[in-house]
Amino acid sequence: MRVLVTGATGYVGRAVVRELRVHGHEPILSRQRLSEPFGPIDADAVIHLAGTARVRESFEDPLSYYAVHVGGTLNLLKALEGQRFLFASTAAVYRPSADPLTESSVREPASPYAASKAAAEDLVAWAARSGRIGATTLRLFNVAGGGDTDTSRVITRAVAAAAGTVSGMDVYGDGTAVRDFVHVRDVASAFVVALEACAVGSSSVYNVGATPASVRDVLRTVEDVSGRAVDVTWRPAHPGEVPVLQADVTRLRALGWEPSHSALVDIVKDQWSASAPAPGPGPAR
Numbered sequence: 001m002r003v004l005v006t007g008a009t010g011y012v013g014r015a016v017v018r019e020l021r022v023h024g025h026e027p028i029l030s031r032q033r034l035s036e037p038f039g040p041i042d043a044d045a046v047i048h049l050a051g052t053a054r055v056r057e058s059f060e061d062p063l064s065y066y067a068v069h070v071g072g073t074l075n076l077l078k079a080l081e082g083q084r085f086l087f088a089s090t091a092a093v094y095r096p097s098a099d100p101l102t103e104s105s106v107r108e109p110a111s112p113y114a115a116s117k118a119a120a121e122d123l124v125a126w127a128a129r130s131g132r133i134g135a136t137t138l139r140l141f142n143v144a145g146g147g148d149t150d151t152s153r154v155i156t157r158a159v160a161a162a163a164g165t166v167s168g169m170d171v172y173g174d175g176t177a178v179r180d181f182v183h184v185r186d187v188a189s190a191f192v193v194a195l196e197a198c199a200v201g202s203s204s205v206y207n208v209g210a211t212p213a214s215v216r217d218v219l220r221t222v223e224d225v226s227g228r229a230v231d232v233t234w235r236p237a238h239p240g241e242v243p244v245l246q247a248d249v250t251r252l253r254a255l256g257w258e259p260s261h262s263a264l265v266d267i268v269k270d271q272w273s274a275s276a277p278a279p280g281p282g283p284a285r
Contacts, residue, residue, distance in 0.1 A: 004045070007051065008029040008030060015184045016187075034073075035068075039079065049088045051088070053113065054152075055114070062116075070119050077132070082132075082200055084135075085124060086138065087138070089121050090117050093121065096242040100247060100248040101245070101246065103207055103248075121205075133200060136197075141208060144271065147270075155267060159222055159272050163226070165277070168233060170234075171234055173238075175234075177214060177241060179213065180210065181211045183262040186259040190257050208247070208249065209246070225272050
């Protein structure tokens, strides 16, 4: 298939473009601004990855998040008729639960970022129900590995702290909070599997997660892999800190998807190999 990819030069986008090529598809890199109307799209499918993902920033400027996630998605949908459309959403749309989250778990976004993603999900689903497109939404949990450069993410930050490229990291709470991590290559694989299963007129949602681990698990694994200490400043937990966020990926596995790169140690090794400093003495453990 010819597949238009928005956000193709971003962290997830680069991995998705590679995976499409591996599976014989032809990725087309979109260079158009989402704020501008799209002309007719000469492609069999669209994978929509472009967006902004700074949760704290979204509280300061919620209108821009809605403009990008809802307005930009609307501009794309207006240009489509009969294509498959895959939308990258987030696990942040869910109401937190101690139980693994399924695709039918209650949505309760707690930030403008998550709320704008949820609104875009609804827009995509209604467009599919009209018969205009085939739609698939993938709710991504904590994407990691693959040489990530965003040190606001816990694994990336911990590895960077061990490498000495950042001064250290703050951990809020006692480090027992559990999150679900998935390697960016497995995320890319999920998009290709979902693309090939999508059909016009249908609307599906899939969780994309793989490995539940606590912050302490992450710190311990980074220190084991790097042989270096992670300089941590322990701070009081944020009010309302969610103790566990874990994905149920039964639905995605039923399509034949299997995460093959997402063991915690494999994610950390991959991130460390991409950002490790030159050989030399590191901080004492």
